[in-house]
Amino acid sequence: MEKQLSLPRLREEMTSGMLCAWLKEEGEPVEAGEPLYEIETDKVVNQIEATESGVLKKQLREEGDEIAPGEPVAVLETE
Amino acid sequence: MIYMDSRSTDPYYNLAFEEYLFRSFPGEDLFLLWRNSPCMVVGSYQNICRETRPARLRRLGIPTLRRISGGGAVYHDLGNVNYSFITRQEGGTDYDRSLAPILAALNAIGVPARKRRTCDIAIGEEKISGSAQRAAGGRLLHHGTLLFDADLTALEEISVRGKGEHVQTKGTQSAICAVTNIRQHLEEDATVEDFCRQLLDNMVPDPSDRLELTAAQEAEVRRLAEEKYRSWEWTWGRTPAFTCKRSGTFAGKSIFIAYQAKKGIVSDARIESHAINGPLAASLLNGARLDPEGFAAICRELAGDQEEELLELLL
Numbered sequence: 001m002e003k004q005l006s007l008p009r010l011r012e013e014m015t016s017g018m019l020c021a022w023l024k025e026e027g028e029p030v031e032a033g034e035p036l037y038e039i040e041t042d043k044v045v046n047q048i049e050a051t052e053s054g055v056l057k058k059q060l061r062e063e064g065d066e067i068a069p070g071e072p073v074a075v076l077e078t079e
Numbered sequence: 080m081i082y083m084d085s086r087s088t089d090p091y092y093n094l095a096f097e098e099y100l101f102r103s104f105p106g107e108d109l110f111l112l113w114r115n116s117p118c119m120v121v122g123s124y125q126n127i128c129r130e131t132r133p134a135r136l137r138r139l140g141i142p143t144l145r146r147i148s149g150g151g152a153v154y155h156d157l158g159n160v161n162y163s164f165i166t167r168q169e170g171g172t173d174y175d176r177s178l179a180p181i182l183a184a185l186n187a188i189g190v191p192a193r194k195r196r197t198c199d200i201a202i203g204e205e206k207i208s209g210s211a212q213r214a215a216g217g218r219l220l221h222h223g224t225l226l227f228d229a230d231l232t233a234l235e236e237i238s239v240r241g242k243g244e245h246v247q248t249k250g251t252q253s254a255i256c257a258v259t260n261i262r263q264h265l266e267e268d269a270t271v272e273d274f275c276r277q278l279l280d281n282m283v284p285d286p287s288d289r290l291e292l293t294a295a296q297e298a299e300v301r302r303l304a305e306e307k308y309r310s311w312e313w314t315w316g317r318t319p320a321f322t323c324k325r326s327g328t329f330a331g332k333s334i335f336i337a338y339q340a341k342k343g344i345v346s347d348a349r350i351e352s353h354a355i356n357g358p359l360a361a362s363l364l365n366g367a368r369l370d371p372e373g374f375a376a377i378c379r380e381l382a383g384d385q386e387e388e389l390l391e392l393l394l
Contacts, residue, residue: 020124043150064249
């Protein structure tokens with residue numbers, strides 16, 4: 001099953017964050033809890049972990065992109 | 080709260096020390112105080128070419144390092160005191176929780192400091208401290224600088240004021256602020272060592288809570304310093320993709336320089352100048368790593384004695 005992963009709201013006042021690193025490549029298996037990508041907002045680099053296990057099917061955004069909370073970032077193929 | 084003493088002023092070691100503690104001590108709340116010998120430290124996702132002056136830093140012998148937190152480029156020397164809090168992450172990111180204890184300690188030792196903007200500390204209208212964070216695996220790293228007696232002339236000389244517009248890039252931009260040294264604002268003069276001691280006595284009063292790493296842990300830190308913080312891949316390879324385009328004067332003649340760099344590797348290089356062999360420049364630059372020493376060698380080949388002048392334009 002394909003599942004879209006969206007950027008969580010990391011703080012109340014957050015309007016957007018910058019995608020600063022992908023930590024998994026497309027096609028790589030991901031365990032729940034494993035770090036998937038990094039977002040910088042207000043001088044905080046937040047490592048975002050996968051909420052479930054699967055395979056990273058698609059990176060929807062690239063490094064340097066500004067992303068708003070709730071916007072899709074990745075597609076995960078789950079069992 | 081446990082204080083960990085790095086006992087080093089080597090910036091590569093100290094950045095590795097902090098990351099090692101952030102990753103390896105999940106159960107403890109830690110406080111660190113550390114100082115670096117002169118260096119430039121950029122944020123996790125910054126373009127070194129836009130945010131620093133690589134040619135000038137090379138000439139001054141000041142190394143550039145990349146840290147794991149966000150935010151902008153910072154100049155460090157032994158007059159700048161760094162503090163870190165490593166704690167459990169609770170709720171969303173929040174600077175006030177980390178700034179409150181350091182502000183209280185500063186005020187207790189007679190520094191008339193107050194919070195300014197989201198994560199700065201100032202005396203009057205001048206900044207004495209900036210901070211940044213990293214959140215991962217349920218842990219929060221908050222660290223900040225404290226300008227106590229830093230060389231503000233050096234800081235001014237290497238600041239990027241008026242530089243960087245020729246670099247088109249994504250990535251985090253640094254803020255340039257008016258700064259001051261804490262030492263100038265003390266009623267009773269103190270050395271940077273006195274200042275650190277007073278801060279520590281305030282933050283971690285019980286000497287039995289002050290620890291050092293074991294020899295085996297220290298070896299791990301040294302390994303991380305070598306493999307990550309001294310590596311080209313981490314420091315330069317992580318520079319966001321960019322395009323550099325600039326016109327200027329070289330050897331009294333006009334010059335136009337253009338190139339791109341992705342993952343730190345140069346492509347589409349072009350130099351147009353009567354004083355430079357253009358095809359040779361393109362062949363030397365294309366495929367080269369963004370790297371002050373490597374670029375200096377290329378400039379030597381292209382410009383001989385005028386290497387420095389060309390390097391200032393190129394990097």
